[in-house]
Amino acid sequence: xxxxxxxxxxxxxxxxxxxxxxxxxDAGTLSLVELRNQLAAQLPEGTPTxxxxxLDQWIRLDILVPVAKSPNRFELNAQIHDFLAYLRxxxxxxxxxxxxxxxxxxxxxxxxxxxxxxxxxAADLARQLRLLDMRVRDVLKKLANDExxxxxxxxxxxxxxxxxxxxxxxxxxxxxxxxxxxPMIQLVAADGAFEQGVYRVExxxxxxxxxxxxxxxxxxxxxxxxxxxxxxxxxxxAQLTLRRARELxxxxxxxxxxxxxxxxxxxxxxxAIRKKGLDAVPQASLPLFSRPQSTFLGTASQVEAYVYALAxxxxxxxxxxxxxxxxxxxxxxxxxxxxxxxxxxxxxxxxPDLMVWLLEQEPEGATDELLYWFSRLSRDGRFQRERLERRxxxxxxxxxxxxxxxxxxxxxxxxx
Amino acid sequence: MNIDLKELTQLAPIFRELFKxxxxxxxxxxxxxxxxxxxxxxxxxxxxxxxxxxxxxxxxYYFVPEQMGAQVNKTAxxxxxxxxxxxxxxxxxxxxxxxxLDGGSLGRDELPALLEKYRDLFLQAEVTTQDELEEKVMRRxxxxxxxxxxNGIYRFLAPMHRFLDVCLSVQQDRDLAATLHSSLPLPTPxxxxxxAEDEIISLAADESEEDALARAMAEERDAQEIDA
Numbered sequence: 001x002x003x004x005x006x007x008x009x010x011x012x013x014x015x016x017x018x019x020x021x022x023x024x025x026d027a028g029t030l031s032l033v034e035l036r037n038q039l040a041a042q043l044p045e046g047t048p049t050x051x052x053x054x055l056d057q058w059i060r061l062d063i064l065v066p067v068a069k070s071p072n073r074f075e076l077n078a079q080i081h082d083f084l085a086y087l088r089x090x091x092x093x094x095x096x097x098x099x100x101x102x103x104x105x106x107x108x109x110x111x112x113x114x115x116x117x118x119x120x121x122a123a124d125l126a127r128q129l130r131l132l133d134m135r136v137r138d139v140l141k142k143l144a145n146d147e148x149x150x151x152x153x154x155x156x157x158x159x160x161x162x163x164x165x166x167x168x169x170x171x172x173x174x175x176x177x178x179x180x181x182x183p184m185i186q187l188v189a190a191d192g193a194f195e196q197g198v199y200r201v202e203x204x205x206x207x208x209x210x211x212x213x214x215x216x217x218x219x220x221x222x223x224x225x226x227x228x229x230x231x232x233x234x235x236x237x238a239q240l241t242l243r244r245a246r247e248l249x250x251x252x253x254x255x256x257x258x259x260x261x262x263x264x265x266x267x268x269x270x271x272a273i274r275k276k277g278l279d280a281v282p283q284a285s286l287p288l289f290s291r292p293q294s295t296f297l298g299t300a301s302q303v304e305a306y307v308y309a310l311a312x313x314x315x316x317x318x319x320x321x322x323x324x325x326x327x328x329x330x331x332x333x334x335x336x337x338x339x340x341x342x343x344x345x346x347x348x349x350x351x352p353d354l355m356v357w358l359l360e361q362e363p364e365g366a367t368d369e370l371l372y373w374f375s376r377l378s379r380d381g382r383f384q385r386e387r388l389e390r391r392x393x394x395x396x397x398x399x400x401x402x403x404x405x406x407x408x409x410x411x412x413x414x415x416x
Numbered sequence: 417m418n419i420d421l422k423e424l425t426q427l428a429p430i431f432r433e434l435f436k437x438x439x440x441x442x443x444x445x446x447x448x449x450x451x452x453x454x455x456x457x458x459x460x461x462x463x464x465x466x467x468x469x470x471x472x473x474x475x476x477y478y479f480v481p482e483q484m485g486a487q488v489n490k491t492a493x494x495x496x497x498x499x500x501x502x503x504x505x506x507x508x509x510x511x512x513x514x515x516x517l518d519g520g521s522l523g524r525d526e527l528p529a530l531l532e533k534y535r536d537l538f539l540q541a542e543v544t545t546q547d548e549l550e551e552k553v554m555r556r557x558x559x560x561x562x563x564x565x566x567n568g569i570y571r572f573l574a575p576m577h578r579f580l581d582v583c584l585s586v587q588q589d590r591d592l593a594a595t596l597h598s599s600l601p602l603p604t605p606x607x608x609x610x611x612a613e614d615e616i617i618s619l620a621a622d623e624s625e626e627d628a629l630a631r632a633m634a635e636e637r638d639a640q641e642i643d644a
Contacts, residue, residue, distance in 0.1 A: 265586040270537065
């Protein structure tokens with residue numbers, strides 16, 4: 001037998017060397033060469049003999065054990081590994097089946113307790129009660145460990161790279177749900193093995209208490225009451241663990257399921273559009289929204305003409321000039337046509353600032369007219385534009401603040 | 417229900433935005449918090465005026481247009497198409513589509529590759545160049561409050577859930593999946609010309625504005641004569 005004090009002393013003394021090794025052993029076994037390299041890296045001043053002595057000591061104390069059928073590969077002794085994992089607060093999720101097996105054992109122990117009481121074997125009754133109590137502690141320990149492991153599963157999923165696909169990111173969550181949470185839900189359900197088992201054990205213990213009062217004491221009542229209380233604690237803990245597991249993992253699982261549905265839906269829609277065109281997407285499912293406001297910019301006279309053309313608009317009687325009357329003052333200038341303005345603009349290219357050019361061309365132009373031309377010319381496909389810094393421009397009547405454009409010939413066209 | 421107009425301090429801007437088809441979400445904190453705080457009052461007032469305010473629990477508000485005027489327009493189809501494409505593109509790249517479309521962002525520099533890869537599909541929505549993609553899709557997304565744009569980065573906002581819901585409903589649509597696998601020839605739908613949505617007067621390629629105006633007036637006169 002190995003002296004526990006020596007094992008604990010070695011663990012304490014070599015903790016700085018063992019802790020990084022734990023992470024390596026979490027991922028698998030290590031060959032003797034890998035172990036030596038790892039230790040040599042951590043002990044820069046140590047000689048190869050020191051490393052050998054250290055490894056020998058760990059092997060002698062059963063901290064390191066050879067892997068079955070691979071004498072040159074080593075792993076941490078499973079008991080030590082669990083102990084260190086507990087100290088490092090690292091929890092591996094157990095199996096739901098383990099809890100079920102413990103419960104079956106609890107039920108068997110309840111049967112032995114009943115038998116021992118019936119034959120009035122006080123020693124056996126006390127022994128079986130102690131075994132029951134220890135088994136309940138095992139279940140409690142396991143539930144606490146599993147809860148921590150579940151927290152870690154959820155944390156890993158939430159903190160892993162957002163850029164990797166959700167399916168990959170949540171693979172562990174989905175597997176945990178299927179392999180642990182789902183069977184736990186069935187186990188802890190009212191008609192599940194957990195509740196049934198707890199009920200049977202509880203029933204035996206309570207019956208024992210009342211029978212002791214009637215037939216005389218075989219064991220201390222306190223022992224029975226303590227065990228009963230621990231059974232109830234186990235029941236509550238199992239329910240709380242399950243609730244916590246659902247709270248932690250259900251939203252993530254739903255997110256992953258929704259993500260799959262969205263990706264599949266998009267692929268399906270694209271396949272349908274490829275085959276049947278845009279209208280293939282069921283119209284009922286498309287969002288309805290009001291049209292965005294028009295971005296059309298027109299001058300007052302254009303809007304008036306538009307309204308005149310569209311609606312039942314009462315026109316003002318047209319005042320045509322009489323043939324015989326002579327005009328007073330200057331003849332009104334014919335309005336600029338779009339074609340004329342575009343041609344003039346094309347000839348003037350490159351324009352360092354469209355708005356400045358417009359002001360030069362039409363110094364007496366109304367502000368809305370100028371803004372109309374600014375919008376029309378800057379958006380024309382014949383010009384390539386570059387946005388300029390915002391600044392103020394003075395028209396005849398207003399000060400206008402806008403980000404103008406420099407217009408150039410589009411790349412690929414040659415000057416005429 | 418008593419509505420105290422004094423409490424509705426943002427009534428005018430909220431109505432203006434919603435009326436334009438804009439979706440108000442947390443990206444617009446002032447309007448959003450006002451709507452969230454006085455939700456019932458706003459809903460009651462708008463209902464009395466004939467507008468249905470929808471409050472989505474995922475954090476956005478919008479007007480549902482009347483069924484009459486709300487035929488699915490090409491903008492909705494384009495934006496839905498863009499969403500499908502983006503989801504598939506991101507999934508192909510091994511990126512998480514939901515992380516991008518639910519509060520994530522997309523650089524403008526990613527658009528050319530997207531356009532190139534899905535040219536055939538964008539063509540169906542009459543989007544052939546990057547300018548058109550920005551004008552007909554990205555600008556619409558920002559105008560309607562589905563996304564915001566800052567320095568060449570598009571950030572997708574909560575209302576994008578409306579398009580993600582389309583993906584989900586398509587996924588649940590068994591009929592669509594069934595027709596997809598049938599081998600019957602299907603007619604290619606004729607898309608309505610909706611250019612009038614952008615400009616009051618549609619211009620033919622070689623037509624000046626004056627000509628277009630004269631044509632529109634003549635058409636209207638003809639229509640009135642027929643009516644008479």
